[in-house]
Amino acid sequence: MRASRPSTSIDSRRSRSPRRYEPKRYSPPRKEAELREKVVELSKGVASIKEHFDVERAKKEEKGRRKWEKEQEKEEARRREEEEETQRAAEAARQEAKNKKKDEKEKQDALLRAEMKKDATLHAAMMMSEIKDDWLHQWKTLMLPMLKGGIKEDKEKKKVEFLSEEEEESEYGSEKSKTSVMQELSEKAGKLCITEKRKREDDVVLDDSLPMELPAKRTPHWNILRMGELSTRVTRSKSKTKGACTPITTRRKTPVKTPLAKVVKSNKKRSPPSGRLTPASKALAKLRYRDAIIKELKECNADELQRICREGGLH
Numbered sequence: 335m336r337a338s339r340p341s342t343s344i345d346s347r348r349s350r351s352p353r354r355y356e357p358k359r360y361s362p363p364r365k366e367a368e369l370r371e372k373v374v375e376l377s378k379g380v381a382s383i384k385e386h387f388d389v390e391r392a393k394k395e396e397k398g399r400r401k402w403e404k405e406q407e408k409e410e411a412r413r414r415e416e417e418e419e420t421q422r423a424a425e426a427a428r429q430e431a432k433n434k435k436k437d438e439k440e441k442q443d444a445l446l447r448a449e450m451k452k453d454a455t456l457h458a459a460m461m462m463s464e465i466k467d468d469w470l471h472q473w474k475t476l477m478l479p480m481l482k483g484g485i486k487e488d489k490e491k492k493k494v495e496f497l498s499e500e501e502e503e504s505e506y507g508s509e510k511s512k513t514s515v516m517q518e519l520s521e522k523a524g525k526l527c528i529t530e531k532r533k534r535e536d537d538v539v540l541d542d543s544l545p546m547e548l549p550a551k552r553t554p555h556w557n558i559l560r561m562g563e564l565s566t567r568v569t570r571s572k573s574k575t576k577g578a579c580t581p582i583t584t585r586r587k588t589p590v591k592t593p594l595a596k597v598v599k600s601n602k603k604r605s606p607p608s609g610r611l612t613p614a615s616k617a618l619a620k621l622r623y624r625d626a627i628i629k630e631l632k633e634c635n636a637d638e639l640q641r642i643c644r645e646g647g648l649h
Contacts, residue, residue, distance in 0.1 A: 469617040
């Protein structure tokens with residue numbers, strides 16, 4: 335019975351075991367609620383701080399991103415400007431090379447034209463010199479002895495040779511016909527006047543010419559007319575003052591029109607006149623041929639002149 339009953343007495347000889355835990359303190363329920371409220375408030379503050387921190391960090395990231403984008407745009411704009419500048423420089427270099435090539439080509443063309451013009455002028459001058467020498471030689475050999483009286487022609491009548499229509503046209507030219515020449519001569523003859531009258535001297539010596547014999551003058555038979563039949567009209571005195579002009583009266587002619595066939599130029603190529611040719615007509619034909627050649631050379635362009643020079647062996 336003693337063993338099962340707890341002892342209430344204090345045994346001084348027995349040791350006490352140490353306490354293994356703190357004894358629980360009693361806290362009243364009011365303080366615990368306040369602590370809980372503070373903890374909730376602190377957690378809310380931490381959440382708001384974290385949210386604010388996140389917002390600020392997002393702002394900084396957005397600002398940095400915008401700054402990086404601006405830098406990228408500036409870099410892209412600078413790169414485009416450099417590319418455009420390079421393209422402009424290349425285009426300017428190409429244009430300068432093109433202009434330089436064009437100027438060189440123009441200079442070469444100008445030199446070629448000048449050389450061709452020089453060759454053509456030299457060739458024309460040589461042709462003119464040859465024609466002139468030939469004409470002078472023929473004139474000296476044929477015309478000069480005739481003028482000096484070295485060649486004596488027979489006084490007998492020679493056979494008259496008539497020229498054909500083509501020879502007449504070649505002689506007078508395609509621009510003026512025979513009738514127009516006659517008109518001009520008639521007009522010029524109508525304007526002539528005698529300013530001084532003189533008698534031919536008796537001691538005039540003529541070279542190789544026979545004396546001119548005139549037939550005897552025939553006097554009118556005035557005795558046939560009666561004195562009463564003479565006209566009693568008083569005529570004006572025909573005495574003239576010394577030095578006055580005596581105009582030559584010409585009969586008024588009707589205007590002669592040039593035939594249309596001679597005015598209109600034919601497209602046919604004219605052949606040189608056949609038959610008898612005098613030295614003067616030969617020289618005239620050569621001069622006309624020279625003028626035609628010069629006119630054709632003036633109307634030719636650079637390519638045609640170059641071809642003509644190559645064919646003639648001048649270039």
